[in-house]
Amino acid sequence: MVSDQALKESQDxxxxxxxxxxxxxxxxxxxxxxxxxxxxTKQVSLEATLLFVEDYPKKPLIIQLKSKTLSDKxxxxxxxxxxxxxxSIVGQYQVLPQLEFLVNYLKDNVFCRCFxxxxxxxxxxCSECVEMKAKQKTGTAIFTISIRNYKxxxxxxxxxxxxxxxxxxxxxxxxxxxxQYLTDVILRQATEEARKCVEPPLNKKxxxxxxxxxxxxxxxxxxxxxxFVFFKTTLCKLCDKPAFPEDANDIRLHNRDPLYVERVYCTxxxxxxxxxxxxxxxxxxxxxxxxxLVIYHERWKETPQVLQDRWAHKQAKMRELDEVVDFLx
Numbered sequence: 001m002v003s004d005q006a007l008k009e010s011q012d013x014x015x016x017x018x019x020x021x022x023x024x025x026x027x028x029x030x031x032x033x034x035x036x037x038x039x040x041t042k043q044v045s046l047e048a049t050l051l052f053v054e055d056y057p058k059k060p061l062i063i064q065l066k067s068k069t070l071s072d073k074x075x076x077x078x079x080x081x082x083x084x085x086x087x088s089i090v091g092q093y094q095v096l097p098q099l100e101f102l103v104n105y106l107k108d109n110v111f112c113r114c115f116x117x118x119x120x121x122x123x124x125x126c127s128e129c130v131e132m133k134a135k136q137k138t139g140t141a142i143f144t145i146s147i148r149n150y151k152x153x154x155x156x157x158x159x160x161x162x163x164x165x166x167x168x169x170x171x172x173x174x175x176x177x178x179x180q181y182l183t184d185v186i187l188r189q190a191t192e193e194a195r196k197c198v199e200p201p202l203n204k205k206x207x208x209x210x211x212x213x214x215x216x217x218x219x220x221x222x223x224x225x226x227x228f229v230f231f232k233t234t235l236c237k238l239c240d241k242p243a244f245p246e247d248a249n250d251i252r253l254h255n256r257d258p259l260y261v262e263r264v265y266c267t268x269x270x271x272x273x274x275x276x277x278x279x280x281x282x283x284x285x286x287x288x289x290x291x292x293l294v295i296y297h298e299r300w301k302e303t304p305q306v307l308q309d310r311w312a313h314k315q316a317k318m319r320e321l322d323e324v325v326d327f328l329x
Contacts, residue, residue: 010034016096023103034095040106041161043069043113048102050095060086061094074115078105110139113162117217125224140170141216145224147232149248152176152183154223156216163214166194169223177248178231182263186227194219231269236261237289238274255299264288265296276300 013034014026027035027047034050046067053059063082065075085101086094111118111134118134121141126132131144139158145151155170169190176183197215200207236243243261244251252259258273268290270278278286279295285304288295302310 021099021103024099038103044106045069057091057094060090061098063098071115074112109136110158111136113158114214114216117214120217121220125220130224145228148246150177150232152228156220164212166198167215167219179251179253190219190223193222234269236271236274238270238278243269266291266293
């Protein structure tokens with residue numbers, strides 16, 4: 001049997017919600033049950049069932065949550081938080097305080113919009129050399145990557161309508177002692193990959209099959225594992241020496257220096273001197289020694305045939321010089 005307090009609290013609840021919690025709407029209401037929908041954004045919405053128990057409010061209100069957009073693990077965590085919060089208001093009216101607690105939590109914790117991705121980033125990408133600090137209210141994740149004598153700091157921000165909107169790559173607050181000619185390319189590529197997660201391609205046939213995809217984990221992985229950690233640990237596979245020197249102050253910045261680092265189309269790194277020799281000596285049309293894709297770089301645009309002809313011409317000139325030297329001797 002429902003207590004008089006529960007019946008009294010249920011009266012005019014819809015009006016009080018409209019004034020204090022416009023994000024919450026009553027779906028239906030019975031003697032001992034209240035069904036409500038909580039809508040923060042399109043992607044941050046849930047339904048709650050509030051059950052009045054005997055001896056309410058001496059005993060806590062039972063609340064069950066379900067959502068089509070939020071993670072089940074997040075809902076489990078929210079249920080536990082509501083249970084803990086209920087203990088502090090036992091003996092008082094609980095419906096509005098509990099719903100206020102729920103709404104404020106969802107509004108103040110932006111990473112609710114990508115809870116599973118956030119946990120996956122923590123588990124798979126963070127380590128002793130990769131640290132993530134999350135600012136829940138702004139939805140900003142600050143990543144710090146420290147390997148050897150290299151340090152990179154970048155930020156990703158979750159927008160209001162995530163995942164329908166792409167994660168934002170903060171290029172202004174980016175810091176790194178890796179060379180800028182490489183980091184600028186990586187940041188542009190990360191922004192473009194994030195855009196492709198939410199914007200359909202121009203091809204009309206592909207547009208029909210397109211659905212927006214979450215971008216937080218994908219872009220975090222691209223920037224951490226596929227780029228900045230990779231840069232700091234990879235070798236030039238043509239000489240088997242570290243692509244970058246031990247000390248960041250020793251990085252070569254002149255693009256004709258043999259140890260200047262080049263990033264080819266397939267994203268792998270080589271020293272300029274090693275790559276130039278590799279590309280401009282036979283056999284021509286060589287492939288990346290790591291991924292076996294044909295090497296492409298704007299500094300070496302010549303076709304294999306042009307390189308072959310140039311090599312043959314160079315060899316002919318050398319033979320002519322050798323003949324002249326032999327004749328003079």
